[in-house]
Amino acid sequence: MLPFSVDKPEHPKIIFENDDAEESNMTQVHSEMTQFSHITSYHDGKHEVVLSDPVFCNPNSIATVARVLKKIGEENGIIKYGGTKRHWTFVCCDGLPYMIIKKLKEEAVVCAIEGCGKSFLSMDNYSNHTTEIHPTVQRRFVFEFDWLYVRIGSGHYEMNLIKGFFALNWIPVLENLCQTMGFESDSAKNFAKSCKDHHKSWRLLLIFHLGTLQELVLPYVRHSMLTNKKPDAKGFLKYSSENYTSSSYPNFTYMVDQVCKYSQGIINFRMANRRNNADLLKSAKYMTKEIFHGRNHPKYQMIELYDSIQDRMMPDDVRSLSDKYSSITTSGNPSLGEDFRLHSRRKKQTTEVLDPKRCAF
Numbered sequence: 001m002l003p004f005s006v007d008k009p010e011h012p013k014i015i016f017e018n019d020d021a022e023e024s025n026m027t028q029v030h031s032e033m034t035q036f037s038h039i040t041s042y043h044d045g046k047h048e049v050v051l052s053d054p055v056f057c058n059p060n061s062i063a064t065v066a067r068v069l070k071k072i073g074e075e076n077g078i079i080k081y082g083g084t085k086r087h088w089t090f091v092c093c094d095g096l097p098y099m100i101i102k103k104l105k106e107e108a109v110v111c112a113i114e115g116c117g118k119s120f121l122s123m124d125n126y127s128n129h130t131t132e133i134h135p136t137v138q139r140r141f142v143f144e145f146d147w148l149y150v151r152i153g154s155g156h157y158e159m160n161l162i163k164g165f166f167a168l169n170w171i172p173v174l175e176n177l178c179q180t181m182g183f184e185s186d187s188a189k190n191f192a193k194s195c196k197d198h199h200k201s202w203r204l205l206l207i208f209h210l211g212t213l214q215e216l217v218l219p220y221v222r223h224s225m226l227t228n229k230k231p232d233a234k235g236f237l238k239y240s241s242e243n244y245t246s247s248s249y250p251n252f253t254y255m256v257d258q259v260c261k262y263s264q265g266i267i268n269f270r271m272a273n274r275r276n277n278a279d280l281l282k283s284a285k286y287m288t289k290e291i292f293h294g295r296n297h298p299k300y301q302m303i304e305l306y307d308s309i310q311d312r313m314m315p316d317d318v319r320s321l322s323d324k325y326s327s328i329t330t331s332g333n334p335s336l337g338e339d340f341r342l343h344s345r346r347k348k349q350t351t352e353v354l355d356p357k358r359c360a361f
């Protein structure tokens with residue numbers, strides 16, 4: 001079964017549910033997008049996003065990101081900052097602040113020598129401090145940002161996957177495809193290649209995915225008809241591993257890899273986010289990770305690795321909680337999950353009116 005239809009627009013399905021909770025004749029009516037209905041949705045009702053005061057600084061340096069994190073810690077009642085509510089929390093952000101938070105988690109320390117308690121954003125600064133202030137005492141410190149797990153915003157992650165896929169497949173396939181779809185001049189081609197409009201890139205990716213998949217399925221269906229067998233998905237996978245991986249058909253081998261692993265992985269990534277399906281999300285990240293290496297994208301190479309390692313090393317209870325909220329929906333629609341970063345970004349647009357420069361929280 002194909003996950004999407006390119007030709008037909010997706011129509012929402014109208015759902016009628018009787019309200020069992022109260023003994024009334026009320027019927028709840030909501031619409032549900034049917035395009036991802038074959039993926040199990042783990043959304044647990046709708047969630048409200050609460051916005052706290054913005055921190056007016058651009059989170060692009062060690063000092064500003066540390067300032068934002070401290071503010072998050074204080075506002076969320078983290079015990080380390082004198083709060084009483086919780087010992088730890090999750091923090092979700094995009095690529096650049098993610099790398100800075102990773103560095104801060106590894107390097108920012110608080111001097112634990114009695115009576116001191118000063119914070120340092122790097123180990124070098126801490127070393128200088130101990131040499132100057134406590135030359136005779138043995139070093140003791142605690143990590144300042146050990147109270148947070150960092151999560152990557154899936155919107156930017158998906159954009160970077162698609163950009164990587166387009167860059168790597170531009171010459172063999174996508175240049176011709178985009179030209180056929182009307183991107184004819186050099187500047188139009190550059191626009192398509194660099195994925196300047198994410199929605200257009202997404203439609204082009206689907207056209208590539210479904211078109212190529214159909215080309216790959218066709219020889220299998222012909223083969224099934226000749227041998228009087230009913231074609232099915234498992235049969236296709238067996239056929240493709242027996243025939244398309246042969247060295248006599250390098251083009252088929254390449255296309256099976258691009259379609260069944262990479263473009264399907266990107267599509268699965270989006271579906272997993274929409275449906276809050278943590279297992280599918282992890283499998284999609286695993287299947288697509290080579291795109292960041294093929295395209296030499298060091299920031300996201302590191303993010304993917306750090307994200308996987310962090311996930312493996314979490315205590316089981318923490319992982320269950322993290323998986324339960326891979327994405328959230330504010331409308332209650334089980335196909336419209338978004339990551340926390342995207343929700344805050346939408347709300348942020350209102351606050352940017354106050355400060356035309358970028359602000360963060």
Ligand SMILES: [Zn+2]
Binds near residue numbers: 111112113116117
């Ligand atoms: Zn000290």
